Amino acid sequence: MLADINKAYRTSLLKPTRENIDLCAKNLIKGELVAFPTETVYGLGADGLNELAVKKIFEAKGRPHDNPLILHVADIKESYELAYVDDMAKDLMKAFWPGPLTLLLPKKSIVPHMTTAGLDTVALRMPDHDVAIRLIKAFGGPLAAPSANRSGRPSPTRAEHVLEDLDGRISAILEGGICDIGLESTVLDISSRPVQILRPGAITYEMLLPYCKDIVINSAVLAPLSPKNPVLSPGLAHRHYAPKGLLTLVEGSDKNVISKCKKLYDEAISSYKKAAIFSFSERKNYYEDRYVIDMGSLKNTGQIATKLFACLRQMDKEGVEYILSEVMPPQGLGLAIMNRLGRAADFRIIYADV
Ligand code: TXA
Numbered sequence: 218m219l220a221d222i223n224k225a226y227r228t229s230l231l232k233p234t235r236e237n238i239d240l241c242a243k244n245l246i247k248g249e250l251v252a253f254p255t256e257t258v259y260g261l262g263a264d265g266l267n268e269l270a271v272k273k274i275f276e277a278k279g280r281p282h283d284n285p286l287i288l289h290v291a292d293i294k295e296s297y298e299l300a301y302v303d304d305m306a307k308d309l310m311k312a313f314w315p316g317p318l319t320l321l322l323p324k325k326s327i328v329p330h331m332t333t334a335g336l337d338t339v340a341l342r343m344p345d346h347d348v349a350i351r352l353i354k355a356f357g358g359p360l361a362a363p364s365a366n367r368s369g370r371p372s373p374t375r376a377e378h379v380l381e382d383l384d385g386r387i388s389a390i391l392e393g394g395i396c397d398i399g400l401e402s403t404v405l406d407i408s409s410r411p412v413q414i415l416r417p418g419a420i421t422y423e424m425l426l427p428y429c430k431d432i433v434i435n436s437a438v439l440a441p442l443s444p445k446n447p448v449l450s451p452g453l454a455h456r457h458y459a460p461k462g463l464l465t466l467v468e469g470s471d472k473n474v475i476s477k478c479k480k481l482y483d484e485a486i487s488s489y490k491k492a493a494i495f496s497f498s499e500r501k502n503y504y505e506d507r508y509v510i511d512m513g514s515l516k517n518t519g520q521i522a523t524k525l526f527a528c529l530r531q532m533d534k535e536g537v538e539y540i541l542s543e544v545m546p547p548q549g550l551g552l553a554i555m556n557r558l559g560r561a562a563d564f565r566i567i568y569a570d571v
């Protein structure tokens with residue numbers, strides 16, 4: 218039996234059998250929290266139309282109340298009850314749902330303010346994961362679900378990451394192995410024009426262009442917020458993904474980046490710091506016997522995305538204090554990777570060519 222929400226939990230790690238999914242759906246109906254896998258990252262689900270249940274998400278995560286949640290649906294038609302869906306939204310849903318695209322649309326009154334953090338828009342997404350869809354269907358309504366991490370930590374791409382962050386704080390975790398994509402969904406604001414990418418993900422700018430002629434990438438995606446960059450998505454304003462150690466990105470020509478990383482790494486080691494260099498499969502050997510984390514091959518950005526959050530979590534587990542990371546071109550999925558790395562580094566960048 219699963220624990221009651223008002224007591225301290227013994228968080229159960231459950232295989233996604235039919236019986237367990239039904240059990241989790243019952244818990245959600247009671248207003249409890251259940252973590253579940255999606256194709257992007259694990260989500261922390263609650264009844265999205267029940268303010269008390271949604272409030273528990275903010276408490277379990279330690280999430281600021283001004284940061285709105287995504288409602289997850291199992292069917293395109295369900296979104297019509299939650300938001301005003303125009304033709305462009307319908308075309309995008311047809312093209313990319315189920316999948317890693319979250320759409321911001323004007324909300325209908327059925328959606329509580331707790332879910333949208335008082336905003337007039339609601340974020341909707343249909344995940345492309347069998348366990349997520351079965352859970353939403355068994356529950357019978359939209360599930361509010363942020364990434365299932367403690368606020369500020371990298372999003373969880375494995376059930377054990379959820380357990381690391383939320384053990385004792387939620388009733389259950391449905392297991393679903395490693396998330397295929399590994400980075401959160403693209404957040405696209407289509408509630409006003411021009412359409413705007415607030416958070417890049419696996420549905421890339423290039424893929425969206427045929428559906429929305431005028432599309433801009435929010436300036437906060439690759440740069441810190443400033444008075445010139447208004448906060449369109451409250452989530453962008455908060456510290457995110459950051460490992461405990463100091464992470465710095467190193468940019469420039471290959472040769473200069475490698476020699477800069479070596480020099481800074483060696484300085485850190487000589488002052489007795491535990492250090493690491495995030496590099497790519499093609500380049501890792503240039504660092505000889507230094508501690509290198511291979512993020513994956515530059516020819517396979519999907520692999521880099523899948524591993525990135527696990528690499529950041531590994532740094533905390535190993536107590537690494539000083540991390541240098543190479544960068545990659547911010548095109549295609551590279552934009553989402555550089556957005557997460559940039560935010561994890563608080564946009565601390567060293568230019569190796571100057
Ligand atoms: O892939 C994903 O999107 C995962 C899985 C679980 O579906 N979910 C996820 O949720 O990443 P979360 O809460 O960690 O990120 C949602 C982002 C936040 O940056 C939030 O500020 C933004 O979406 N957001 C949600 N509703 C919004 C709204 N009405 N207006 C502006 N931004 C919104």
Ligand code: MG
Binds near residue numbers: 363
């Ligand atoms: Mg999150």
